[in-house]
Amino acid sequence: MTESTIPGTGAAVAARPSSQAAAALRKRRYAADTRLRVAGLTAILAAVGMLGLLLWTIVSQGLPAFTQTHVRLDFPLSAELVDPADLEATNWRAVVTGGLNAALGETASPAQQRLLSQIITNNAQFIVRDAVRANPSLVGSSITLSVPAADPFDGLNKGQVLRDVPEANRRVSDAQIAWFDQLSAQGRVTAPFNWGLFFNADSRFPEMAGLAGAITGSFYLLLVCFLISFPVGIASAIYLEEFAPKNRWTDLIEVNINNLAAMPSIVYGLLGLAVFIQIFGAPRSAPLSGGLVLSLMVLPTIIISTRAALKAIPPSIREAALGMGASKHQVVMQHVLPLAMPGILTGTIIGMAQALGETAPLLLIGMNAFVTSPPGGILDASTSLPTQIFIWADSPERGFVSRTSAAIMVLLGFLLFMNAIAIYLRSKLERRW
């Protein structure tokens, strides 16, 4: 067994190594095997370690953003503050301060009032207004609402803002901490799951900022991208694979498609800016323009994977159909294409996942705009998940740091989901011949 692995054990080799030499040779061979295995294992561990580190950083930073500190307050809606006939004219800021004062039982100076109102989000006035608008009969009594705490106090509650830092070096004053602790002692401070992260649009204030706009934007982007790249990609692939003559021109097209797949994505962004927006007048920052650009980028992926799927259909199936007198289009549409569909879908989903994570071209066509409401259609200005991450990563507030990571987690979640579908399709539906 061992000897037989030594090359040239045939008749031409006169002497076999002595058993001692053979043992030495074997030992060296085992050592070499071990070295190779250890090197491989080290490389894998290093790679897995890096990935683990990356995920750990993202998750540990992002997890806090999945809860949001809320303060429950009873806002007085006395007739002198709120005029039921004209809710717009109401000084909602005063109502909010009234709620804080009611809880803390203090009547402080206007300067202190301002500090006090900084504990809860600046948008509390709109939250209260909308609640009253939805239920005007409450005017005259009071309304109890949990409103998000302002970002520094969310941080304080989560232990991200440290109390032992000198007052001058932190964004909350000692007085504010005292008030917050008082609210906390009254059981008014809670930290429920942060639904706002998914259902709010972007906002200047981290405690109010959510991904609704980005998710909707990404959805419209992928919709446009899919509607264009799927049919065009499949049609091109079918033509190239089944109908095109094999000549220099089709070779040239093929080479170019492969090159396009390797093109840096920012180039597509420039193209989109120059062609779709400047020449065809597609709206800036809109999913329509973004989807067009992404579809250009995804097309090569879909064409290449569709061609591979078509090529994988055994010629015997085509021959069988042709032999039965099926015409070219019947062979393609009734036999080859249905059999290739799982492969095509897998390629398409991978292409869509690629489009979902693409950032650079979207930045170029202005999809990093600050938009505070989800887009209502493909023509509205919007962001997308990756550009939202880009925007948040650029924001200085503490709350946006964890929200950036949380948004990355959401994006990764979508990508994982799409890739899982692709893997499922590949393993379950793809036929092995």
Next chain:
Amino acid sequence: MDATLGMAKTTETAGAPLIQSEINHATPVRARDVVVHYGTKQALFGVSIDIPERSVTAFIGPSGCGKSTFLRCINRMNDTIVGCKVTGKIELEGADIYDPSLDVVELRARVGMVFQKPNPFPKSIYDNVAYGPKIHGLAQSKSALDEIVHSSLRKAGLWNEVKDRLNEPGTGLSGGQQQRLCIARAIAVGPEVILMDEPCSALDPIATAIVEELIDELRENYTIVIVTHSMQQAARVSQKTAFFHLGKLIEEGKTEDIFTNPKHKQTQDYITGRIG
């Protein structure tokens, strides 16, 4: 050189029944001087042969001699191969099948084909057989289609084995059953000629015997051309045998004559196992 002379002689001898065949339509397929090139490589060097009606004609010869190539000319399957060029003349019932006005789809409905490796569609047994009648519009109703499917399966001797599982995939059958399914599929469109390229080479002896028996039965209604590497098979199932060598038709004639009394030395050498 020798072989070329042999060729000429064969063509001459084949010339005589040509006139006769025009009278009694006993030769649905007639080929004259068929030359095939794959790109620059010539695969067939002027093959002329008549295929008699309602009988089995066997093509034999060593590997690569052009049997499949010639067979595929008869239903123009070679059209699908890039760079394949066919010249010469092949007639089906007196009409040139390479005439530009001829519709290939129709031709292939009239000249069915069974391949070396059983290749049922990855669809149900029923759909496999129903496919041809459907695309050629042969059945006006569901019941008519059922009738065609059932009778084709019966003719292919598969009915008893599959009648309870018509909706199961055809690819789930055994190799021999698959091949008979492919034969059923071919006869479902009512072809005049059935071409079979080594239909038994992927089958075990028992399945082979069943298919051979089937071929013998089908001979009553169809003109069959079969390529085979088995002398025994050619001798068992065919009435006429044609021997190909290096792209040339060396000799053709009644099967018993070819096997008992070959005129050419190459034929003799091949059937006795000295070449090939």
